[in-house]
Amino acid sequence: MTNVLFVHQNFPGQFGSVASALHARGDRVVALGGVTARELPGIPLYRWSSARGSTPGLFTPATRAEADFIRGAATVAAADSLARKGFSPDVIVAHPGWGESLFLKEIWPDARVLLLGELIYRTAGGDVGFDPEFDQADLAEKVRVHSKNASQLLAYAFADLIICPTGFQAASFPASFQPLIRIIHEGVDATVARPRAKDRISLPSGKSVTRENGVITYVSRTLESQRGFHVFLRAIPTVLAACPNAEVVIVGEDRRLGYGPAPADGRTWKAVLLEEVGDKLDSSRVHFTGRIPHSALIDLFSISTAHVYYTYPFVLSWSLLEAMACECLIVASDTPPVRDAICAGREGILLPFFDVEALSGTLAEALVQPIQFEPLRKQARARILADFNAAAGTASWLAAIDELSPASRAVGSAVGP
Numbered sequence: 001m002t003n004v005l006f007v008h009q010n011f012p013g014q015f016g017s018v019a020s021a022l023h024a025r026g027d028r029v030v031a032l033g034g035v036t037a038r039e040l041p042g043i044p045l046y047r048w049s050s051a052r053g054s055t056p057g058l059f060t061p062a063t064r065a066e067a068d069f070i071r072g073a074a075t076v077a078a079a080d081s082l083a084r085k086g087f088s089p090d091v092i093v094a095h096p097g098w099g100e101s102l103f104l105k106e107i108w109p110d111a112r113v114l115l116l117g118e119l120i121y122r123t124a125g126g127d128v129g130f131d132p133e134f135d136q137a138d139l140a141e142k143v144r145v146h147s148k149n150a151s152q153l154l155a156y157a158f159a160d161l162i163i164c165p166t167g168f169q170a171a172s173f174p175a176s177f178q179p180l181i182r183i184i185h186e187g188v189d190a191t192v193a194r195p196r197a198k199d200r201i202s203l204p205s206g207k208s209v210t211r212e213n214g215v216i217t218y219v220s221r222t223l224e225s226q227r228g229f230h231v232f233l234r235a236i237p238t239v240l241a242a243c244p245n246a247e248v249v250i251v252g253e254d255r256r257l258g259y260g261p262a263p264a265d266g267r268t269w270k271a272v273l274l275e276e277v278g279d280k281l282d283s284s285r286v287h288f289t290g291r292i293p294h295s296a297l298i299d300l301f302s303i304s305t306a307h308v309y310y311t312y313p314f315v316l317s318w319s320l321l322e323a324m325a326c327e328c329l330i331v332a333s334d335t336p337p338v339r340d341a342i343c344a345g346r347e348g349i350l351l352p353f354f355d356v357e358a359l360s361g362t363l364a365e366a367l368v369q370p371i372q373f374e375p376l377r378k379q380a381r382a383r384i385l386a387d388f389n390a391a392a393g394t395a396s397w398l399a400a401i402d403e404l405s406p407a408s409r410a411v412g413s414a415v416g417p
Contacts, residue, residue, distance in 0.1 A: 002405040003028045005089035005111075007075065009098045011037035011045065014116060014165075014186050017390055018093070018397040019043055025398075030087055032078055032100065034071075046082055048100065050074040060140075061147035068099025068151035076103035083107050091404045096155035105158060112404035115156060117164035117181060119315055120172040121148045127226060127260060127312040131354075134225050135261050156180075160404055163397070166316055168337035182400060187393030188318060190384055193325035196302040203249065204289050211303040214246040214367040217328070218308045219297070219319040223252040223270050226260030227317070228310020228333055231356055233273045237280035238360035243367040247285045249300060251292055260312065301326035306366040306373075310353060311335060321388050324348070324380035329373045331362050341388065347380045 004022055006015050011033035023029045023042045031037065031045045039045045054067050089108055094101035095116045105111070122128065123142040129135060137145065156162060156177055164170035165185040173181060200210045209215055216239065220227040229252075236248055254270045256262050263272050270288070274281075292300070297319075301307065307328035309320045316337040324330060324341070330348030332338045344350040351358045366373055 001027055002401070002407070003088060003090045004030075004401060005087075005092045005104075005108075006031045006043075007033075007092060007094035007100050007104070009034040009036065009071070009095070009100060012040055013095060015093060015095075016040065017186065017189075017394045018401075021394050021398060022401070030082070030089070032075060032082070034098075034100075046078055048075040048078040061144050064148045065150040069102065070099070072099040072102035072151070075100040076106060079104055079107045090406050091401050093401065094155075096152050099151045099155075101155050102151060112160045113158060114161045114163065114400060114404060115159040117156070117162040117169060117173060117177075119169050120152065120174070121145050122172060125313065126172065127314045130312045131225060133230075161400060163400060166337045166340040168313065168340050169315065184396045184400065185388050185393050186397065187388045187390035188321045188325055188384065189390045190325045190381070193298055193301075193322040193384075194381075195327045196299055198299050198302045201296070201299045201303055203287050204292065205287065207287060209247045209249060209287070209303070211305070214243055214305045214370070215300075215303050216246060216248045216306055216308065216363055216367070217300055217304040217323075218248070218250045218252075219317075219323075220252040220258075221317075222255040222258030223250070223268070224258040224260055225269055226258070226312045226314060228308075228312075228353065229269050230273055231310055231333075231354065231359060232308050233277055233281075234356045235360035235363065236286065237277060238357075239363045239367070240282050240285060242360075242364040246305075246367050247287065249287045249289060251289050251297065251300070253291055254288070259314065298322070298326060301328050304328045305370055306331050306363055308359070308363070309333070309338070311338065312353075313337070316341060321384060324388075325384040327377040327381045329366055329370075329377055330380055331359065331366065341383065342380075346376070347383045348376055 004027055006019050008015055011031045012019055019029050020040055029043045031043055033045060033047055037045055050070050054063055058066060089111045091114060092104055092111050093114045097118055123145050128145050129137050159180060162180045163182050163184050167183055170181050170183050200208050202208050218232050220229055223229045254268050256268045263269060301323050307323045308331050310333040313336045332342060332348055332350055333353040334350035335353055342348040349362055
């Protein structure tokens with residue numbers, strides 16, 4: 001039996017399937033999380049809390065590091081309390097993005113550390129500076145972005161293993177960390193994310209949309225430019241004009257803060273874009289749902305004629321993989337990390353990110369001639385089953401944890417060099 005501690009501000013986060021699988025096979029599993037963490041059956045959850053926030057007026061590039069150190073100090077205090085209760089992990093599995101894992105070795109110096117490698121921020125070759133319309137990073141902004149890596153890199157320096165979900169994410173790490181990296185995507189549950197026998201669904205507004213009329217779908221956590229919301233919405237008037245029965249369903253929260261830059265005038269991206277193109281949209285056929293339950297999202301994917309996924313070079317969304325598992329026709333931006341999941345013309349259609357006309361033309365074609373794209377739908381699900389299946393991802397994660405366990409180390413010591 002291996003003692004495993006999971007550390008994630010929003011536990012279970014990416015660790016849900018792995019933590020549950022460890023518990024199911026008889027390992028002792030404990031979690032440390034923040035106020036938003038959720039319990040999993042059979043896994044004790046302890047929470048860290050901090051009595052203070054960031055220092056007002058702090059030197060801007062140091063703000064993120066200070067916040068991470070504060071969280072790290074709060075987490076290690078909670079870890080000390082846990083240790084006094086007799087728990088000692090053999091392996092610590094953590095998301096280092098908010099600083100929680102920074103000081104845990106001070107409590108358990110012999111524990112092996114496996115860290116999720118989500119992304120190292122870059123001022124070139126990533127999301128920063130990608131979109132010239134909204135993101136012109138000056139030197140001060142580049143310094144701020146680069147400084148966001150301070151606590152992450154400190155945490156990775158003491159890791160025994162780093163697991164990155166995609167090749168794009170792994171490539172963001174400096175060369176010195178590459179020997180520690182394995183590429184393992186946690187995957188999506190293809191037994192849940194699969195086509196359902198649906199021809200019609202009801203939206204939160206009470207409006208029904210049908211497969212027969214043609215349905216364009218788009219999902220983004222907060223309707224943000226980083227996920228191409230501006231390109232998508234600018235393409236829609238032409239699509240609606242060309243396909244008078246088609247409907248568009250947009251899932252996501254109308255919030256100002258999300259990934260990437262927020263509008264400079266204090267509004268949300270939805271407000272900005274509706275001011276630009278709203279008078280060209282038929283509001284009776286464009287539906288903003290806000291957040292919807294996961295089951296409703298799978299129902300929506302099941303009637304989708306084409307699903308649009310655009311992103312700056314950034315972390316790949318679970319929603320794309322679930323849409324692929326539901327056999328959606330994927331119309332996506334030709335950007336990393338999309339290329340880690342889709343080969344153009346095989347599992348989906350990849351288009352230049354900023355080409356609004358290419359997007360509107362492709363969507364109109366998909367609505368008019370849906371049958372010709374059936375092979376791409378089938379290949380999309382096949383790719384998920386082969387490379388992004390949760391069962392395989394969990395098995396690979398378990399194997400990585402087992403390599404760090406005392407039993408594995410004892411075998412290696414017995415065998416010798």
